[in-house]
Amino acid sequence: MHAPDGFIDVPVSAAAGVLAAGAIAVSLRGARRELDDTARPGAGGGVGADRTAPLAGLVAAFIFAVQMLNFPVAAGTSGHLLGGALAAILVGPYTGVLCVSVVLLLQAVLFADGGLTALGVNITTMALTTTVVAYALFRGLVKVLPRSRRSVTAASFVAALVSVPASAVVFTLLYAVGGTTDVSIGKVATAMVGVHVLIGLGEAAITALTVGAVIAVRPDLVHGARGLRQKLKLRVDGELVDAPETPESAEPVPAAARSPRRVWIAGLVTSLVLAGFVSFYASANPDGLEKVAADHGIDQRAEEHATADSPLADYGVKDVDDARLSGGLAGVIGVGVTVVAGTGVFWAVRRRRTADDERSETSSPAGTSV
Amino acid sequence: MGAGHTHRLHRHGDSPVHALPPHTKLAAVLAFVIVVVSTPREAMWAFAAYAVLLGVVAYAARVPAGFLLKRLLIEVPFVAFAVLLPFVAEGERVDVLGLSLSVNGLWGAWNVLAKGTLGVAASVLLAATTELRELLHGLQRLRLPPLLVQIASFMVRYGDVITDEMRRMRIARESRGFEARGIRHWGVLAKSAGALFIRSYERGERVHLAMVSRGYTGVMPVIDEVTASRAQWSYALALPCAALVVCLLGWTL
Amino acid sequence: MDPVSTASLEVSGLAFAYPDGHQALFGVDFTIGRGERVALLGPNGAGKTTLVLHLNGILGGGAGTVRVAGLEVGKRHMAEIRRRVGIVFQDPDDQLFMPTVREDVAFGPAAAGVKGAELEARVDRALERVGMAEFKNRPPHHLSFGQRRRVAVATVLAMEPEILVLDEPSSNLDPASRRELADILRSLDVTVLMVTHDLPYALELCPRALVLSDGVIAADGPTADLLADDALMRAHRLELPYGFDPRSVPAPPGRG
Numbered sequence: 025m026h027a028p029d030g031f032i033d034v035p036v037s038a039a040a041g042v043l044a045a046g047a048i049a050v051s052l053r054g055a056r057r058e059l060d061d062t063a064r065p066g067a068g069g070g071v072g073a074d075r076t077a078p079l080a081g082l083v084a085a086f087i088f089a090v091q092m093l094n095f096p097v098a099a100g101t102s103g104h105l106l107g108g109a110l111a112a113i114l115v116g117p118y119t120g121v122l123c124v125s126v127v128l129l130l131q132a133v134l135f136a137d138g139g140l141t142a143l144g145v146n147i148t149t150m151a152l153t154t155t156v157v158a159y160a161l162f163r164g165l166v167k168v169l170p171r172s173r174r175s176v177t178a179a180s181f182v183a184a185l186v187s188v189p190a191s192a193v194v195f196t197l198l199y200a201v202g203g204t205t206d207v208s209i210g211k212v213a214t215a216m217v218g219v220h221v222l223i224g225l226g227e228a229a230i231t232a233l234t235v236g237a238v239i240a241v242r243p244d245l246v247h248g249a250r251g252l253r254q255k256l257k258l259r260v261d262g263e264l265v266d267a268p269e270t271p272e273s274a275e276p277v278p279a280a281a282r283s284p285r286r287v288w289i290a291g292l293v294t295s296l297v298l299a300g301f302v303s304f305y306a307s308a309n310p311d312g313l314e315k316v317a318a319d320h321g322i323d324q325r326a327e328e329h330a331t332a333d334s335p336l337a338d339y340g341v342k343d344v345d346d347a348r349l350s351g352g353l354a355g356v357i358g359v360g361v362t363v364v365a366g367t368g369v370f371w372a373v374r375r376r377r378t379a380d381d382e383r384s385e386t387s388s389p390a391g392t393s394v
Numbered sequence: 395m396g397a398g399h400t401h402r403l404h405r406h407g408d409s410p411v412h413a414l415p416p417h418t419k420l421a422a423v424l425a426f427v428i429v430v431v432s433t434p435r436e437a438m439w440a441f442a443a444y445a446v447l448l449g450v451v452a453y454a455a456r457v458p459a460g461f462l463l464k465r466l467l468i469e470v471p472f473v474a475f476a477v478l479l480p481f482v483a484e485g486e487r488v489d490v491l492g493l494s495l496s497v498n499g500l501w502g503a504w505n506v507l508a509k510g511t512l513g514v515a516a517s518v519l520l521a522a523t524t525e526l527r528e529l530l531h532g533l534q535r536l537r538l539p540p541l542l543v544q545i546a547s548f549m550v551r552y553g554d555v556i557t558d559e560m561r562r563m564r565i566a567r568e569s570r571g572f573e574a575r576g577i578r579h580w581g582v583l584a585k586s587a588g589a590l591f592i593r594s595y596e597r598g599e600r601v602h603l604a605m606v607s608r609g610y611t612g613v614m615p616v617i618d619e620v621t622a623s624r625a626q627w628s629y630a631l632a633l634p635c636a637a638l639v640v641c642l643l644g645w646t647l
Numbered sequence: 648m649d650p651v652s653t654a655s656l657e658v659s660g661l662a663f664a665y666p667d668g669h670q671a672l673f674g675v676d677f678t679i680g681r682g683e684r685v686a687l688l689g690p691n692g693a694g695k696t697t698l699v700l701h702l703n704g705i706l707g708g709g710a711g712t713v714r715v716a717g718l719e720v721g722k723r724h725m726a727e728i729r730r731r732v733g734i735v736f737q738d739p740d741d742q743l744f745m746p747t748v749r750e751d752v753a754f755g756p757a758a759a760g761v762k763g764a765e766l767e768a769r770v771d772r773a774l775e776r777v778g779m780a781e782f783k784n785r786p787p788h789h790l791s792f793g794q795r796r797r798v799a800v801a802t803v804l805a806m807e808p809e810i811l812v813l814d815e816p817s818s819n820l821d822p823a824s825r826r827e828l829a830d831i832l833r834s835l836d837v838t839v840l841m842v843t844h845d846l847p848y849a850l851e852l853c854p855r856a857l858v859l860s861d862g863v864i865a866a867d868g869p870t871a872d873l874l875a876d877d878a879l880m881r882a883h884r885l886e887l888p889y890g891f892d893p894r895s896v897p898a899p900p901g902r903g
Contacts, residue, residue: 028469028472028510028513029431029513029514030431030508030509030510031509034431034432052542074612075599075602076541077614078602079598080545081544081545081549081552082548082549082552082556082601084545084548084549085549085553085556086556086590086594088553089559089560090560092560093560093586094574096575096576096577114591115595122542123545126542126546126549127549129546130549133521133533135403135521136403136468136517136521139427139510139517140424140513140516141427141428141513205506207482207483229577229580230583233583233585234591235588237584238588240588241589527746527747551788552744555740597740600736601744603736606705606729607734608729608755608758608803609729609758609759609806615753617757618750
């Protein structure tokens with residue numbers, strides 16, 4: 025999925041590069057905050073220097089290593105993690121973007137994997153889109169679902185599942201604007217999303233299992249599940265009792281927390297259903313050129329090629345050959361992306377208000393210390 | 395996608411290309427690839443000229459052709475895509491051996507193949523002639539955010555350590571008779587991945603302590619200053635400049 | 648000895664609880680004179696690591712004080728303290744975080760502002776002292792474990808510390824590497840505080856030992872005497888290796 029040079033034209037590659045650079049700049053600041061508030065006893069609380077470089081570096085090395093871990097599917101085929109969703113859930117979206125971007129950068133420079141001019145495109149689709157979509161969806165679901173470990177696993181599954189085709193959608197969009205060949209975008213989208221939904225299933229299963237494994241041992245290390253900490257216990261006369269919650273760790277106002285949750289559920293469900301249905305019927309009527317292709321029997325061959333030769337067929341499952349179905353899926357994913365983007369804007373606006381007092385800290389890039 | 399990552403591309407050597415400062419090489423390769431990508435696809439001879447230019451560099455760097463060609467295999471997925479293009483692209487069609495192919499698609503396939511191959515070849519030459527840590531120095535000199543370079547250098551330093559841990563876990567699994575054969579074994583593999591994450595993160599914390607103990611305050615001290623003379627710059631930039639001439643000719647002819 | 652002028656390290660009344668409420672140190676007092684080699688013994692969970700992390704101000708904020716060469720550990724002198732207290736961590740892979748041995752050894756002095764020829768000379772000197780000079784340009788990952796530990800010592804020596812603190816220096820070393828490291832440590836003219844479970848190693852290298860147990864110093868005296876005190880050893884879960892009798896070992900070279 026690493027796009028090579030010449031796949032996307034120069035202006036769009038450059039624009040994607042600018043976008044990627046901006047995202048990395050924002051993430052460099054965000055990661056500092058993310059990795060610092062994990063400060064745990066004995067591990068760096070009050071140590072007095074930035075933990076971003078070593079921690080993000082090690083997580084990047086982990087992502088790099090885990091991409092080499094083969095998950096056998098059947099009959100000699102195997103799949104492996106892409107890692108964007110996993111990184112976002114485990115260490116947070118900013119650090120996630122940084123880690124995956126660094127992995128992509130080094131893959132391009134050291135292994136010639138993915139073109140240098142396509143680096144912006146690759147970072148945008150594989151680092152930015154996957155982590156942001158996965159994290160937003162994950163947080164949304166964790167808020168909506170009951171507070172338990174199973175919910176975290178389920179949320180990881182859905183987040184990872186959607187993140188992969190979402191990245192394919194973004195790639196298709198980039199291709200639609202800056203593709204160097206005139207291909208029916210509908211067709212590209214169908215093929216890309218179809219294949220990636222299948223890859224997404226594999227990604228989702230592995231991500232959910234991995235997050236589940238971490239949360240079973242070190243729940244405090246799962247960034248996306250911070251709210252799930254067990255209550256402290258006190259040993260009173262040999263029996264364990266719940267410690268009274270300290271004011272700052274207590275949930276702010278339970279009632280206020282519940283109403284946005286309901287809004288979340290309602291919004292998410294309606295938009296997903298709507299998008300699913302609308303795209304399902306919209307894609308039922310293929311446009312003229314696709315029909316021509318179908319009449320010539322080219323469509324058939326093309327689909328076969330797409331699954332047989334594509335490296336993305338790692339998971340070894342057949343394509344979603346129902347155009348309607350994949351169209352519907354694309355719609356659902358599209359809405360997912362939109363919801364995420366909307367929420368992002370909302371958060372950004374809300375954050376601005378609190379950002380003022382932090383500004384002095386973030387504006388000094390090097391010297392921040394605890 | 396994943397198979398090639400363990401392969402180290404660097405070839406030790408003392409050719410003039412090896413000796414160039416890393417940031418000049420990085421800049422040269424990037425500029426070269428940009429020029430290649432901007433070349434109109436109809437100027438087929440231009441791509442041949444680019445290939446000759448790279449051939450000259452490979453000769454100067456004493457990188458054997460076989461090595462270079464083998465590494466081009468990383469491109470295979472996109473060859474598959476390129477093969478597909480003439481079938482699915484739109485516009486005017488021609489009949490070749492009874493197949494109806496899109497002219498536009500044929501051009502598109504050529505475009506992706508030619509530019510992609512040249513891009514990979516240029517990157518392979520860069521990686522083959524530049525050591526890992528030199529590349530990092532080069533990225534730093536090219537004004538990448540220092541924090542990003544630090545993250546990258548930690549990744550490079552600990553990539554092997556963590557891959558090794560992963561290998562040891564696999565051996566431990568196999569020693570106990572476990573062999574992953576299908577989806578039902580994913581749980582066990584994922585547990586390993588989870589354990590690997592915890593170890594990596596905790597190691598990150600310990601590394602941070604070790605750094606702080608030696609006076610780290612958030613900025614990496616400068617130990618090696620890589621500098622390039624004007625001659626070295628002009629030597630390195632000869633490649634993209636020659637390519638630019640070819641490209642301009644390609645546009646005007 | 649006069650504690651103010653010559654002591655490398657003075658710890659007095661040091662108590663510390665982690666933010667989660669777990670208290671690890673309950674008033675630790677001891678003084679180490681310049682040039683002494685002292686072993687810090689104690690069972691797991693006694694607070695040894697917590698104590699070590701106080702010595703260069705990574706942990707702090709509890710009661711009591713730590714002074715290094717008369718300088719109080721605290722925010723004011725943090726950079727100076729971290730230069731003077733060299734901690735060698737247990738896993739050399741954690742300590743050697745730079746791409747090559749040379750850059751790693753240079754990290755500490757460079758962070759303190761040393762540059763150019765002086766930096767190069769420091770690196771060479773430190774590597775020379777641990778016998779690793781010819782490995783200067785190698786990546787740490789390609790060295791053996793024993794070599795990595797020696798380089799880890801060099802990274803700290805390059806900062807020309809007042810006191811060298813070693814966390815389990817002999818762990819995971821084969822006997823030859825263990826002896827080589829002992830020779831190196833003996834040849835150094837710095838103050839050494841060695842945290843270890845390896846009692847014979849402590850006896851070999853350190854004339855004096857401290858026993859940290861339950862967050863306080865439970866014993867302080869000549870290493871041979873402490874190891875020969877069966878009741879003390881049992882009370883603090885310290886055990887000698889099978890067949891090892893400290894009374895039969897000839898007195899180690901060095902100051903007593």
